[in-house]
Amino acid sequence: MLRQTLFMGLVMAGLLTALRAADDPGRAAHKGGAQTAPAPKPVHELQVVAGRFAYEPASLQVVAGEPVRLVVRSKDTVHGFSIPKLKIDERVPKGGDPVVIEFTAPPAGRYEIACSEFCGSGHKQMKAALISVAPTMTNQ
Numbered sequence: 001m002l003r004q005t006l007f008m009g010l011v012m013a014g015l016l017t018a019l020r021a022a023d024d025p026g027r028a029a030h031k032g033g034a035q036t037a038p039a040p041k042p043v044h045e046l047q048v049v050a051g052r053f054a055y056e057p058a059s060l061q062v063v064a065g066e067p068v069r070l071v072v073r074s075k076d077t078v079h080g081f082s083i084p085k086l087k088i089d090e091r092v093p094k095g096g097d098p099v100v101i102e103f104t105a106p107p108a109g110r111y112e113i114a115c116s117e118f119c120g121s122g123h124k125q126m127k128a129a130l131i132s133v134a135p136t137m138t139n140q
């Protein structure tokens with residue numbers, strides 16, 4: 001089964017390459033040579049652990065404009081994970097089941113992350129930060 005799937009994959013890749021090669025001359029002429037589309041940006045995945053009364057890590061760095069996936073788990077009780085400026089607010093269940101939050105990294109700046117589910121005496125201090133930095137030539 002796996003072997004068959006791999007084989008089909010190779011055939012498809014071959015076909016696509018052939019099609020693209022056949023298609024190229026006309027398209028290149030039409031667009032004046034600018035036929036290479038930028039590769040889709042890979043998703044930046046970050047693992048976050050919520051626990052009384054902090055997030056680990058306390059600072060999440062992302063690059064403005066890149067697709068981000070946060071995988072948030074609780075190591076004890078129910079917590080919340082909110083980024084008010086981005087209108088993100090998720091409940092993180094106890095038991096460690098991951099909550100996946102996907103978004104596009106916002107413009108450069110600091111965005112506060114706060115617990116949005118009352119979780120005990122330190123709830124109000126349970127904060128972290130999303131730090132978005134401007135893209136540079138090296139990571140574009």
Ligand SMILES: [Cu+2]
Binds near residue numbers: 120
């Ligand atoms: Cu809390």
